[in-house]
Structure formats: C-alpha cells, structure tokens
Amino acid sequence: MRVWRIGGRTVHPIGIGTWGMGGDRLPDGEIFADYRDDDREIEAIRAAVELGQNHIDTAQLYGAGHTEEIVGEAISGLDREELFIATKVWRSHSLRHAVPHAAEESLRKLRIDVLDLLYVHAPWDSIPMDEYIAGLDDAVDAGLTRAIAVSNFSADQLLTAVRLSRHPIVANQVRYNLLHHGQVDSHMRDICAEHGVTIVAYRPVERRLLADQATSPAVLDIAAEVGCTPAQLAIAWVINQPGVVTIPKASSREHLEENLAATRVQIPGGAQARLDSLGRKDGTE
Numbered sequence: 001m002r003v004w005r006i007g008g009r010t011v012h013p014i015g016i017g018t019w020g021m022g023g024d025r026l027p028d029g030e031i032f033a034d035y036r037d038d039d040r041e042i043e044a045i046r047a048a049v050e051l052g053q054n055h056i057d058t059a060q061l062y063g064a065g066h067t068e069e070i071v072g073e074a075i076s077g078l079d080r081e082e083l084f085i086a087t088k089v090w091r092s093h094s095l096r097h098a099v100p101h102a103a104e105e106s107l108r109k110l111r112i113d114v115l116d117l118l119y120v121h122a123p124w125d126s127i128p129m130d131e132y133i134a135g136l137d138d139a140v141d142a143g144l145t146r147a148i149a150v151s152n153f154s155a156d157q158l159l160t161a162v163r164l165s166r167h168p169i170v171a172n173q174v175r176y177n178l179l180h181h182g183q184v185d186s187h188m189r190d191i192c193a194e195h196g197v198t199i200v201a202y203r204p205v206e207r208r209l210l211a212d213q214a215t216s217p218a219v220l221d222i223a224a225e226v227g228c229t230p231a232q233l234a235i236a237w238v239i240n241q242p243g244v245v246t247i248p249k250a251s252s253r254e255h256l257e258e259n260l261a262a263t264r265v266q267i268p269g270g271a272q273a274r275l276d277s278l279g280r281k282d283g284t285e
C-alpha cells in the first residue's frame, strides 16, 4: 500500500486545511477573527480526524490567531501522537529571534508541547532569507517543532533555503491544482526528490471552482468518464503524484467524505494526460 510522508512521518494524503475557520480577510486585506461558527468548525476538524485524516494545516495568520485556538480546542483530548500538526509563521515574526516566539505562541493556542511542522508562510522580499531560516532552525533546537518547511517558494528559493538551513526543509507548501500548477514544474520536482521535500498542495479544489462550482468542460467530462465528482478528480490528480500530499479545507461531513473518497479514484492514462495539460503555470497566486 502506498504511504505518503512528510520528513519521514507518515501522513494521510488528504490533510485538513483551516483557512477561513475562525476568521477571514476584509476587502482591504486585513485579517480578522470571527467566533460565530466555532462550534461547527471544531466539529468539522473532529469529524475529519474521526474519518482518518491526521494532518492539520493552520497558520499564525489565520483568523488573526483564532484559527489556531479552534484547532487547539478541536484536538484537545485526542491522541497527540496520532496527529501531525503544522502551522506557519507570518512576516510579522520572521526575524530570527521572533520565529521561536511565534512558535511558542502557536503552541499555547494549539495547546500542544511541540509542533510537527513549522513553515515560514512565504519568501518575504523585505526580510533576508537567512533571518527566518535561522529562526526555523532555532525553533527545532529549542524543541518547539520537530521539523521545518517553507511555503510559496519557487524552485530556486527552495534550493537556497535547503542550502541555508541546518535542519532539513521537509516540505514546500504551494498552490497546486489541476488548473494552477503555479511553481510546480520538473525543476521543482527534481529538487524536492533530491532533498526529500514533500510538496503540500494547497487550494486543491480551487475554492470550489474544482468542486461543485466546476465549469471546465474537460474536468466535468473526465469526472463523468471516471465516475467521480470534480472534487474527487481534482484531489486524486494531486495525491496520485509521487511526493505530493494535499490539504483541502472542508467544513461539512458531506464534503469531507466526498473528498476522502478521492483516495479510491483511479485515473486512466489517457485521462491523466488530458488533465496534466490543463494547468496554467504561474508564479503568483
């Protein structure tokens, strides 16, 4: 049976995305906390774990910190060692000395002793990379996280990070789905394979444009041919690739169950080639 790993740890290929739980973004870009749907979101995370998902993806930024609190509440009482908890440090805490402080604050909100994975959320133009990579290394040395990772890094930025860091960079979390290949190309794949970096594909159902709002004729046709939904096709396409896992956000049991069934979807060779040719390569979100 195929297994999916991040830095030597086995994870379910379909993780639990949490953007939008406990907050959102205002039109001017400001992130805000929203406590109104806490019960439903806590229930969704618990349902996902009950259904076998073990990789939870969150971030210091989400819900202005409230999303980590929701995750903390959802996982309280669960077997910590069964879970793989990842969070991301934002630009505001990306100077070397600030990264471990951010990790400590995330641990407090998540109500756990150690993270499984700490990412830098993006490659900030305004901060030298060696600052936040050293901060991630320090967080490992301080026992705050078991492993470190980057997000939204290009292939060349990933290679620089791998060379700068004292501890292995075990993942690059990037927007990657059927319609947007983003930074993922053969160069990125080669670097990831050589250095043991898992690609964590975010936005796998393109915020519903590859789910119930799918309009791409090719996606709709192939899903019908294969006998699955567009969301299942989109998720299967991602996790069938070597070295790739994904983290859709779903807040109902119906969506969770639909997405999890993607692990059983087989895409025939001809359909695979048609799907591979759909994506647009772009470096930006």
Ligand SMILES: NC(=O)c1ccc[n+]([C@@H]2O[C@H](COP(=O)([O-])OP(=O)(O)OC[C@H]3O[C@@H](n4cnc5c(N)ncnc54)[C@H](OP(=O)(O)O)[C@@H]3O)[C@@H](O)[C@H]2O)c1
Binding pocket: 016, 017, 018, 019, 020, 057, 058, 121, 151, 152, 173, 174, 201, 202, 203, 204, 205, 206, 207, 208, 211, 212, 231, 247, 248, 249, 250, 251, 252, 254, 255, 256, 258, 259
């Ligand atoms: N590193 C980064 O910069 C970055 C950026 C973006 C996202 N992320 C991470 O990646 C995760 C996933 O990305 P995302 O949340 O942006 O996009 P996504 O997972 O592609 O889409 C989430 C949306 O799709 C809906 N959905 C999920 N499954 C569905 C289904 N089977 N049928 C219909 N609708 C379905 C969800 O609705 P319901 O909630 O109603 O189920 C939600 O509105 C995030 O939650 C976050 O953890 C990271």
